[in-house]
Amino acid sequence: MPSLLSEVARRADQYLEGLRERAVTPTPETVRGLDRLAGPIPDSGESADRVIAALDEFGSPATVASAGARYFGFVIGSGLPVAVAANWLAASWNQNAAMEVMSPVGARLEQVALDWTRDLLSLPAGVRGAFVTGDTLANFAALAAARHAVLENVGYDVSRSGMSGAPPITLVVGEEVHVSVLRALSLLGFGREKVVRVPVDEQGRMRSDRLPDITGPTIVCTQAGNVNTGAFDPVREISQRVHTAGAWVHVDGAFGLWARAAPRRRELADGVEEADSWALDCHKWLNVPYDSGIVFVRNGAALRSAMATGAAPYLPTGGGEMMEFTPEMSRRARGIDAWAALRYLGRSGVADLVERCCQHARSFADQLRDAGFRILNDVVLNQVLVSFGTDEVTRRVISELQREGTCWCGGTVWHGTTAMRISVSSWATSESDVDRSVQAIIRTVRRSVAK
Numbered sequence: 296m297p298s299l300l301s302e303v304a305r306r307a308d309q310y311l312e313g314l315r316e317r318a319v320t321p322t323p324e325t326v327r328g329l330d331r332l333a334g335p336i337p338d339s340g341e342s343a344d345r346v347i348a349a350l351d352e353f354g355s356p357a358t359v360a361s362a363g364a365r366y367f368g369f370v371i372g373s374g375l376p377v378a379v380a381a382n383w384l385a386a387s388w389n390q391n392a393a394m395e396v397m398s399p400v401g402a403r404l405e406q407v408a409l410d411w412t413r414d415l416l417s418l419p420a421g422v423r424g425a426f427v428t429g430d431t432l433a434n435f436a437a438l439a440a441a442r443h444a445v446l447e448n449v450g451y452d453v454s455r456s457g458m459s460g461a462p463p464i465t466l467v468v469g470e471e472v473h474v475s476v477l478r479a480l481s482l483l484g485f486g487r488e489k490v491v492r493v494p495v496d497e498q499g500r501m502r503s504d505r506l507p508d509i510t511g512p513t514i515v516c517t518q519a520g521n522v523n524t525g526a527f528d529p530v531r532e533i534s535q536r537v538h539t540a541g542a543w544v545h546v547d548g549a550f551g552l553w554a555r556a557a558p559r560r561r562e563l564a565d566g567v568e569e570a571d572s573w574a575l576d577c578h579k580w581l582n583v584p585y586d587s588g589i590v591f592v593r594n595g596a597a598l599r600s601a602m603a604t605g606a607a608p609y610l611p612t613g614g615g616e617m618m619e620f621t622p623e624m625s626r627r628a629r630g631i632d633a634w635a636a637l638r639y640l641g642r643s644g645v646a647d648l649v650e651r652c653c654q655h656a657r658s659f660a661d662q663l664r665d666a667g668f669r670i671l672n673d674v675v676l677n678q679v680l681v682s683f684g685t686d687e688v689t690r691r692v693i694s695e696l697q698r699e700g701t702c703w704c705g706g707t708v709w710h711g712t713t714a715m716r717i718s719v720s721s722w723a724t725s726e727s728d729v730d731r732s733v734q735a736i737i738r739t740v741r742r743s744v745a746k
């Protein structure tokens with residue numbers, strides 16, 4: 296075994312080293328090479344060395360270089376080396392993080408990472424947190440807690456009695472709600488379309504003056520960090536308006552909540568501490584390996600009730616175990632990766648990481664504007680939307696750029712205009728990566744326009 300793991304370490308180092316100069320997208324030939332890893336299940340096995348060698352030979356070249364410094368698609372972090380290393384060690388431990396008796400180290404370090412994160416984001420003391428696979432499941436768990444709490448307030452136990460026959464709940468979202476929130480609502484038995492949509496302003500922020508009148512059980516889903524513009528809903532104003540009527544306020548803060556950790560950006564997310572629940576990703580801006588997210592809930596008892604299992608004599612129900620607060624039972628101790636990232640970075644390192652990405656986004660916007668292109672959003676965070684002229688030209692630039700391979704950016708439509716989205720979320724991106732990517736974008740536009 297030791298020689299196998301050392302061999303993997305050598306191969307991984309080589310892979311990461313190669314990302315500096317490799318094209319960000321794999322070539323069609325390397326993707327076709329995956330056929331070498333497929334086919335029918337072999338009748339007899341093969342040595343571990345050869346399995347790993349095949350994985351590296353055919354798998355590594357077919358990766359997207361999102362672990363590198365010039366991937367700006369979606370909102371995707373790279374694995375910080377220390378978090379990847381911690382992830383490997385924890386994988387060797389192979390701990391089940393469901394209960395403390397299965398893994399004292401898993402239980403302890405996940406709690407430490409949750410406490411540190413709560414502190415960095417200045418969320419209220421006493422909120423309950425838990426690690427889940429990502430922001431979608433964090434939204435799901437938080438909204439399950441919300442559903443439980445607002446129905447409990449009117450004397451109905453939804454965890455026991457279910458949704459059929461439950462008192463109706465009003466669900467309020469902004470026009471710019473992330474689709475993962477709608478998925479969570481649908482999984483919880485609400486239906487994606489049965490929501491009240493509140494109009495937004497030109498940056499996609501929910502307009503608190505357009506909130507409906509609130510009566511009866513109500514959940515209001517706000518957003519901290521719009522996937523296109525990076526804008527924040529006015530959570531303080533919204534909370535003040537709806538809390539008096541007893542509504543639950545949830546914040547989808549996948550990447551945007553990390554702005555709270557950077558002194559110069561904190562103001563953007565002002566007031567999120569007034570909410571009742573928060574969903575957060577660690578695999579985006581904290582740059583831990585996939586997959587990792589956190590749900591925080593002010594009323595921990597509501598989360599526990601929402602996740603309650605029926606009694607089983609061999610399982611705990613006293614509120615002391617992680618599995619009582621997550622949708623999963625068995626689970627890897629993914630909080631260990633986050634613990635390692637946070638201990639390595641410290642308060643100032645997280646602030647620098649967030650601030651650096653925001654400054655790179657600013658630099659992208661300034662350089663592209665100087666080159667004559669139109670920036671469609673206020674660049675307040677790490678997101679930039681740029682148009683290169685007509686929708687047709689912008690679409691062509693995006694696909695040519697993706698083929699060319701210096702960097703990778705995706706597309707979107709913002710207020711009816713096709714745009715290229717640049718999201719700077721990697722610890723590894725330097726100013727020279729930004730300059731090199733801007734040059735590649737400008738070259739690509741010239742070529743696309745000439746066609």
Ligand SMILES: *Cc1c(COP(=O)(O)O)cnc(C)c1O
Pocket residue numbers: 370428429430431432473475476518520521522547548549550576588
């Ligand atoms: C990324 C994102 C999600 C979904 O998160 P996953 O980690 O992919 O589950 C939800 N909301 C927002 C605002 C996001 O940026």
